[in-house]
């Protein structure tokens with residue numbers, strides 16, 4: 001699928017293996033998720049436009065490139081997305097951070113927004129929606145739609161592990177959204193967990209299980 005970028009860099013794959021391992025505890029899990037977000041951020045920001053400015057080195061005047069004042073926004077989907085924020089912020093410290101929280105209505109099974117706070121100038125920003133696991137695609141699709149409804153025009157999705165079903169669902173619902181992942185796994189199981197995956201990303205980040 002043309003909008004899906006699987007980052008198979010050896011460092012990314014090595015770190016992904018560390019967090020897949022069930023014997024990796026929360027402290028290391030958090031550290032490695034942060035590192036992965038940083039490494040993946042390098043690729044997600046690859047097409048940021050540059051502009052030339054004049055500077056003076058200790059030797060001579062020269063023209064040199066800087067990022068062309070592009071405004072970025074990072075939007076973690078609560079709660080597991082929080083684990084990826086610091087890694088991205090360490091690369092792009094000027095980015096604003098919005099938050100979106102969703103729960104699944106037990107009767108309709110539809111995602112319902114319970115929290116959404118975005119930068120006021122959301123329509124001017126390139127937004128990177130982050131969530132470690134792209135499982136059914138239900139939350140990601142709803143989050144992207146809520147953000148678009150508030151005026152966002154440029155949205156990317158960055159996840160650590162995706163299922164084939166999740167990738168397909170987002171590609172179909174949001175063909176304008178590029179998806180960046182470290183791996184597309186085999187399948188979803190009957191509980192909507194990614195197989196082999198890494199378990200519940202939120203629980204592993206926050207030690208709640």
Ligand code: URA
Pocket residue numbers: 080133135192193194195197198199200201202
């Ligand atoms: N959310 C998770 O944290 N893990 C999965 O495998 C699927 C959804």
